[in-house]
Amino acid sequence: MTEPISLPACYNDLDLSFEEAWRLVEAGTSDRNSPAHMPAVGTVDETGAPQLRIMILREAFRDTRTLRFHTDLRSIKASQIHNNSATGVLFYDMSAKLQIRMSGQTRLLSMGDIADTAWNSSTPFARRCYMAEAAPGTAVAEPSSGLPEWIQGKQPDEAQLANYRPNFTTMLVEIQSIEWLYLANAGHRRAHWQWCDVQKTWQGSWLIP
Ligand SMILES: Cc1cc2nc3c(=O)[nH]c(=O)nc-3n(C[C@H](O)[C@H](O)[C@H](O)COP(=O)(O)O)c2cc1C
Numbered sequence: 001m002t003e004p005i006s007l008p009a010c011y012n013d014l015d016l017s018f019e020e021a022w023r024l025v026e027a028g029t030s031d032r033n034s035p036a037h038m039p040a041v042g043t044v045d046e047t048g049a050p051q052l053r054i055m056i057l058r059e060a061f062r063d064t065r066t067l068r069f070h071t072d073l074r075s076i077k078a079s080q081i082h083n084n085s086a087t088g089v090l091f092y093d094m095s096a097k098l099q100i101r102m103s104g105q106t107r108l109l110s111m112g113d114i115a116d117t118a119w120n121s122s123t124p125f126a127r128r129c130y131m132a133e134a135a136p137g138t139a140v141a142e143p144s145s146g147l148p149e150w151i152q153g154k155q156p157d158e159a160q161l162a163n164y165r166p167n168f169t170t171m172l173v174e175i176q177s178i179e180w181l182y183l184a185n186a187g188h189r190r191a192h193w194q195w196c197d198v199q200k201t202w203q204g205s206w207l208i209p
Contacts, residue, residue, distance in 0.1 A: 025100065028057045039055065041173075043077050050088075082108070097183040100181075119168050127156070
């Protein structure tokens with residue numbers, strides 16, 4: 001006899017699916033073991049080609065539809081965002097059998113309260129990445145971390161880090177659309193929500209998976 005298939009409450013419920021999508025993404029900011037902690041973030045390069053990389057999700061604000069990431073202001077992704085702010089963020093929760101694709105526009109905020117708070121609340125080791133002397137992605141003749149010799153293998157103090165603060169920026173992705181794919185033997189489910197700026201609401205619909 002075949003086992004009954006257990007399906008989540010959101011399986012046939014569009015509103016609950018939307019809630020579940022944000023719940024999973026928000027969990028990624030506080031739980032290092034959450035699959036949403038390290039999404040793939042996509043930008044567009046100068047040839048129009050997509051460029052993806054893993055990034056740590058620092059914060060997710062459902063009310064403002066914003067995801068926050070941290071990066072180096074000199075990085076290749078930062079210059080891509082300057083040219084084209086279109087950004088995609090891809091999450092996959094294997095145990096929940098859920099794929100979530102978010103897309104929107106990114107602002108780089110390197111100064112002001114948000115960036116200062118983000119910088120100050122990061123650990124010294126995390127901030128040491130911003131001490132690289134040349135921009136991330138610069139070609140070098142020998143293998144190198146890019147860090148100054150005197151800080152290799154050491155934890156910088158606040159005074160040492162302060163000189164490198166200008167290299168740090170927050171990346172705020174304002175989400176405009178969300179796509180959800182739930183895999184189930186009983187039948188997959190796919191849904192899409194688009195932010196409607198005029199009505200200030202999300203408009204959702206089911207899609208054929
Ligand atoms: C587990 C993991 C976490 C990462 N987190 C970040 C991050 O939070 N910010 C970041 O700029 N790069 C992060 N990276 C490095 C990026 O994937 C990427 O290699 C780097 O940012 C350079 O990308 P770019 O040349 O497209 O700018 C992480 C890489 C891994 C493997």
